[in-house]
Amino acid sequence: MAKRHVTTTVNGEPREFLCEVDQTLLDALRDELGLTGSKEGCGSGDCGACSVMLDGRLVCACLALAVEAEGREVETIEGMAEGERLHPLQRTFLEEAALQCGICTPGFLVAAKALLDRDLDPSETEIRYWLAGNLCRCTGYDKIVRAVQKAAAEMRAEA
Amino acid sequence: MAKVVLPNEVARELAGGLKEVEVEAENYRQLLKALDSRFPGMGDRLRDGVAVAIDGEIFQEPFLELIREDSEVFFLPQIEAG
Amino acid sequence: MSDSASRFKWVGTRPVRPDGLDKVTGRANFGADFTMPGMLVGRIVRSPHAHARIAGIDASAALAVPGVKAVVTAEDFPEIPDGELMVGEGPMNFRDLSCNVMARDKALYDGHAVAAVAATSRAAAEEAVDRIRVDYEVLPHVVDVLEAMEPDAPLLHETMFTEGVEPKPERPSNVASRCEFTLGDLDSGFAAADVVVEGEYVTEAVHQGYIEPHAAVASVGEDGQCTVWCSSQGQFMVRAYCAKLLGMENSQIRVTPSEIGGGFGGKTTIYVEPVALALSRKAGRPVKIVMDRDEVFRATGPTSSAHVKVRVGATRDGKITAGDAELRFQAGAFSGSHVQLGCMCGFAPYDIDNVRTVGYDVVVNRPKCAAYRAPGAPMAAFGVESALDDLAEKLGMDPLELRLANAAREGTKAAYGPKFREIGYAETVEAALSHEHYRAKLGPNQGRGVASGFWFNIGGQTSAALHINEDGTAVVVDPNPDIGGSRASMAIMAAEVLGIDYDRVRPIVPDTSSVPYSDMTGGSRVTFSVGMAVVEAGQKVIEELRNRAAKIWDVDPDGVVWENGEARPASSNVGEFEPLSLTALAESSAKTGGPISGQATINARGVGPGFGTHVCDVEVDPETGGVTVLRYTAVQDVGRAIHPSYVEGQLQGGAVQGIGWALNEEYVYSEAGTLENPGFLDYRVPVASDLPMIDTVLVEVPNPRHPYGVRGVGEVPIVPPLAAVANAIYHACGTRMNHLPASPPRLLAALDAAKLPEAAD
Amino acid sequence: MRSVRYEAPATVEEAVALLSDAGGEAKPLAGGTDLIVQMRARMISPGVIVDVKNIPDLLEVRAQDGGFRVGAAVPGAVLGENEAVVAMWPGVVEAFELIGSTQIQGRASLGGNLCNASPAADSTPAMIAAGVTCEIAGPGGRREAPVEDIVTSPGKTSLGNGEFVVSFYLPPRPARTGDAYLRFIPRTEMDIAVVGAGVCVTLDEGGTCTAARVGLGAVAPTPLLVAEAADALVGTRLDDDAMANLAAAASAACNPIDDKRGTITYRTKVAGVLARRAAGIASERARSN
Structure with a gap:
């Protein structure tokens, strides 16, 4: 079975890779491009640990085929900081202790950024529902929600 | 004499149902020896895999812990990690 | 909150964790993130049957698949005699462990590993898995704990004769053991009671639900030297267990811990690690095995389902005179449920003269149970704390006042025997009573529940080292996988003892060859025990630093003190010297005797037990049985919080796991004994929108036998929620949920059976 | 090992040709939130995956005769952002948006939700209540059918060989x-x-x-x-x-x-x-x- 050649953009950089037709985008990111920040917690779209942006939409990378990335733009956790400068969410997650084991953290950050990119003033309920597809087993979500609220407040103040 | 409370099963099997015994010992190893000489087999039975509470403090792997004249010693299952 | 601020520079502060940056940028390496050149993909063949004799395994078709390099079965693992061996931190039956890792003769549950393959790609490995022919002779099965105890139940192990009963049974059974704990005289205790309540309480099996599946990479060299890179709660445990299962010596195996994506007790044992080693040994190449989520649910560490009977008696004025409980815990396919610990924990918060608890450890055709946060305690507490809620109602007492009136205190004889030393249980009840939450108004269909919980906490064998770098910065070598921020706590304690800045201390978690043995991360032992070792190592470093300063000043070491991170003359009698900073001493270390380092190896003593009290408000939808958690407050005696944010996080996370256990999480088995819900879709852990903020109150009753007053904090918070939620449901709708989870179908059926709350009143 | 092909046709006609040529071996891919899970769980192994997201009709939301024509591969998140559709048929949109998480919403489609033929699909009862019809393309051309006529049993639809759903028609909403x-x-x-x-x-x-x-x-x-x-x-x-x-x-x-x-x-x-x-x-x- 011949592999497919895919040309895509990942975190703003042109990237190419070879993949099986039925390989997921998550496996291609991790195994072909070495971007292991996106995690596989379930492989069925139920945990959100593999959250990435595909052409500006938040998706589970385990539920997209790698071949679908052809000609499209993918953003992952590895592209969230601008060089040395952390995204406000990355900083507030650290300040608010919004992670314990850290396995779900990349997915939460990518998902939370997608929320703040469209709404800088979400209510607690909106944050909780937006992030309902991201499972965290350690924190009970409290500090994650607070970190998102804090980042939003800071970004509102900057805006 | 330190007061020693045996586990129910050990008391039944090796001490004729006697649950509490008094033992003269300065440390845990001596205590175990004393128990073994009074109830043959008890030393082996209590050597591994049991924890002991001496005056309220639990020791998972007791060996030379000091026993006082008025100490209370309880045998317990080892506490597992979660 | 405490006096920490005034007495300590770092203890009690909330700095950013040292490993944080890697975790928010995606750089941190977890179990599945490691690769080696030439690595093969390993996959495991699993039994589709709950109980079956394995008549034969034919791997020839699998080996013919292009790219397949090795197949292993139980024959590739040495047969280990039955019986327990002391390894590391406790007794372990390695025959059971081996048979759980790879079925020998019989498959004992749906998902039980029966063979494994290694191939050059996942596709080839999966193709090979499909082509392995296993000849199963399907046997009758049993998955329910009470059914398994019946005399005519399908028997899992012909060699299992119940331990702990006299006379010794003549016939084998599924009851591995019976245990009993007694205090005082139960009959006279109940005779003295004016009021007696009793009930039967059932909980379903739940999974730890860590988000990271088990993963390991193993490489076996031609000389028999092995390396393993994996996610676990203890690299030394992995090394010792793998060595035993493969007939190796510990020195042959080097285990490097990855970052660990959650464990909660579920990663205190091994599954894929020895299989990867066996495959690598056979294939001559590194092998990586990463479980899929369904494998995690079908074949790894759930906790017991449990059946608990409780009877409690009290006088009219609310003094509990007797407590009696019988616990039947399902252990999975091999003995070893945590029923003994459940027996000890249920009544532990209370001062009761007459107590009896009896436990049964029962095997069934389900995956072998693993520890889960305060193993055994939540099910026991669900029974006792529900019964106490009934008791309070019968007595017309506030449920927290009832608990306070009977609270165990320093000197109280614990229900499991010994006297408590310094504890802070009553303080947690008082804090809950005085919390604004406890007085907040409730609306229709809303109710408030309270419950308490206890956990022993443990110490254990521990090592740590503190290396002073040439520039005066420091490395803390912390031998325990960091599951929830412990590196931050170690850096805080190291900075505190050395008197230097937190940012100048860098903690690392090393492999098994780089630091002496340490027990696992678990049982709420790490901050306590490793912290103690770090402090001791720090004191050794300080002693050395004083020696070095004494050499430089040409004075007696006794004339040098260490204060605020500097060596100073103890008094003006010693002489007039400018203080020497750690940096200065480190930079001159070549002249004064070489590198500066301290190491401590201890068996940590002086553990302080933990208690918590939770308050929960729920609303019940009487037409659908849906339950909404409106508000939740977790109060706990934490000794002293080294990094309060991560202590709060333990309380919040534990509470939410308990809420999941109470409301929607459960293992569902089909008639055929196969697991119906091996995924996060139908195994329903709480999601963010299910929950309110989880308020925490950190009560600090310091543990006087720890240099900074630490008690373990991680286990206790999962103990109270089951009953706190069930009690809240009862007060919302008048229906007592004796069977958890109180999932909507189960709750609606109970509501309908009670003919709506109005009729029940 | 079974080989699988991936095709991303640009027109409805090409898609029909691919689907009918492959017989029952082909599966249309829209959001993939069911298909990829089933492939991963090895419940199905299609011979051809026909990605329909390069076909403009499938991704379009446009006003038509007082109602709306919604492409069968339009993700929930996109429809939810269409204020006019939300104002006219809030129940349909709310049902669609209940499917899965935010992440799933970025991909899940009405066509997939209907044709996966689960009895528990959220958008289907809402579309049935609103009187939504779907346009089906196949070797015999195009036809329009009520949503309630599509699912015949769990996992099975009334679609013939080579047929697939192109779009849904949300009719104009009567007064009151x-x-x-x-x-x-x-x-x-x-x-x-x-x-x-x-x-x-x-x-x-x-x-x-x-x-x-x-x-x-x-x-x-x-x-x-x-x-x-x-x-x-x-x-x-x-x-x-x-x-x-x-x-x-x-x-x-x-x-x-x-x-x-x-x-x-x-x-x-x-x-x-x-x-x-x-x-x-x-x-x-x-x-x-």
């Missing part, structure tokens, strides 16, 4: 008409419906119900259009008695199974509760339209 969809799940998100109920009602100026449609999900082998439940409303002022009759009729229509998500008793009872609650919301909306 409102729709709503409610489902019950054990958690607040991330579950499959245990029961789903979509209701659409039309009122006259005096507030009497002149037309109604009720769709139920997860209570039978296929999503249901329940005429008896609608009949319980028509001609009434949607008073408590009418609502009780609706609930009874909805419960009576149920033919569910016991499974890990709910019991027969539970589903039957809650179907009535949700139908009643959804009718309440739908009538509120009808009054304000």
